[in-house]
Amino acid sequence: MTLNRLLITAVVVENRPVAQVAAQYGVSQSWLYELLARYRADGEAAFEPRSRRPKTAPRTTPAEVVDLIIEYREKLTATGLDAGPDTIAWHLAHHHDLTISRATVARYLTKAGLVVPEPRKKPKSSYIRFQAAMPNECWQSDFTHYRLTRTGADPSGRPGADTEILTWLDDCSRFALSVTAHVRVTGPIVLRTFRETVAEHGIPASTLTDNGMVFTTRLSQGKKGAGTRNGLETELRRLGIIQKNGHPNHPTTQGKVERFQQTMKKWLRAQPVQPSTTDDLQALLDAFVEEYNDHRPHRSLPHRATPATVYTSLPKATPSTGQRDDDTHERVRNDIIDKTGKVTWRYHGQMYSIGIGRTHTRTRVMILSQDRHIRIIDAATGELLRELVLDPTKRYQPIPPKNTQD
Numbered sequence: 001m002t003l004n005r006l007l008i009t010a011v012v013v014e015n016r017p018v019a020q021v022a023a024q025y026g027v028s029q030s031w032l033y034e035l036l037a038r039y040r041a042d043g044e045a046a047f048e049p050r051s052r053r054p055k056t057a058p059r060t061t062p063a064e065v066v067d068l069i070i071e072y073r074e075k076l077t078a079t080g081l082d083a084g085p086d087t088i089a090w091h092l093a094h095h096h097d098l099t100i101s102r103a104t105v106a107r108y109l110t111k112a113g114l115v116v117p118e119p120r121k122k123p124k125s126s127y128i129r130f131q132a133a134m135p136n137e138c139w140q141s142d143f144t145h146y147r148l149t150r151t152g153a154d155p156s157g158r159p160g161a162d163t164e165i166l167t168w169l170d171d172c173s174r175f176a177l178s179v180t181a182h183v184r185v186t187g188p189i190v191l192r193t194f195r196e197t198v199a200e201h202g203i204p205a206s207t208l209t210d211n212g213m214v215f216t217t218r219l220s221q222g223k224k225g226a227g228t229r230n231g232l233e234t235e236l237r238r239l240g241i242i243q244k245n246g247h248p249n250h251p252t253t254q255g256k257v258e259r260f261q262q263t264m265k266k267w268l269r270a271q272p273v274q275p276s277t278t279d280d281l282q283a284l285l286d287a288f289v290e291e292y293n294d295h296r297p298h299r300s301l302p303h304r305a306t307p308a309t310v311y312t313s314l315p316k317a318t319p320s321t322g323q324r325d326d327d328t329h330e331r332v333r334n335d336i337i338d339k340t341g342k343v344t345w346r347y348h349g350q351m352y353s354i355g356i357g358r359t360h361t362r363t364r365v366m367i368l369s370q371d372r373h374i375r376i377i378d379a380a381t382g383e384l385l386r387e388l389v390l391d392p393t394k395r396y397q398p399i400p401p402k403n404t405q406d
Helices: 003-013 018-025 029-047 063-078 085-096 102-111 187-201 231-239 251-269 278-295 307-313
Strands: 139-147 162-170 176-182 206-209 242-245 330-336 342-347 350-355 364-370 373-378 384-389
Touching: 003 018, 003 029, 018 029, 063 085, 063 102, 085 102, 139 187, 139 251, 162 187, 162 251, 162 278, 176 187, 176 278, 187 231, 231 242, 251 278, 278 307, 330 342, 342 364, 350 384
Parallel strands: 139 206, 206 242
Antiparallel strands: 139 162, 162 176, 330 364, 342 350, 364 373, 373 384
16 A cells, blocks of 8 residues: 555545644645645545656757757768767757757757767877967868769779879868869979969968878988979978978878868768769869858867858968067967956056957957957957057057047
8 A cells, every 4th residue: 555545545534633644654734735635636546656757848959959950960961061969059059049059969869860889989188189379370281082983884883083182271270271183193283282372372381291202202212312302392491381291100190181081082972973074073172162161160160160260260370581570479369258348368467458349248259469469359250359459558448439440
């Protein structure tokens, strides 16, 4: 006999006082009165313990949002793009104004059976991580292979000709500067694409590549090769660009461009019509670069920004000529605008307040400075919120009147 049945029987059948029954069985009189009221209203159902589950769950994710999560997973996967929880959450926030945590997205993907278990990978903490602080501080380059398809009927089923895809990637922003398809990547092609990229995006401070002969001849053997420079090395030296090469058998040194190529080839293989010529392949690469740079959120960038947002919003590094003043100080810092619409900035040991405006309260920003020249940028959109030259005589840098400049 359950306790509920025992209590109700004692009061209803035996006609014992409520206070006496409550004292005997160690329950409160108010709860016993509530139990009696349930018995009179529900009958025998009062003998069974009630579920503690709440009648409503206001924080439960609506069904239409769950459907959006599944829809984005299927759509992104079908097009060969990243379809992880971070990316899906980014799309929900930017395209539907929905703030859903990564864990919530991952939970519903798992419930829908859309997560494939993978073997445990080497932890990221085991790698020595490097990332340039400014765009054009370091360009990574590498090339990879991609097979074309054969045109017309081919009963043998053999794949088409092999091609090579050459990439120039900005280390700081992951911005794809140049991605080109070739029958074979050669030293002159590397030099030509580098010059074209410089003409469009400026001169980088350094480059990072592997030890392929198209990038460097420092490991070449024999009297003809030892001590010589190829076309790219000569150009880099002429422009004052630092040339860096990874150690042999250490591909993780060029991990960013290697990861980019992996993403690129996954997208290419997902296309319904595969290229049969280098021109076809180049057209697909151009479409991928636009998607990657301008529309695809990047997991390694702050606030899942797109590479184009980071590359265009930050100041560009340039080669050091040795003639720049020694006191030039460049800084990059992430901050949040406080409730009064200001951020703080330390200069020569003194703290200053910079007014941005109350309309931007709690906005995450990137603060960039070169000496006293300061730029404050919305970290999510890349919008320039304020640009000024710090006045060291004023502890507070007010917002200037309209139609005036700092």
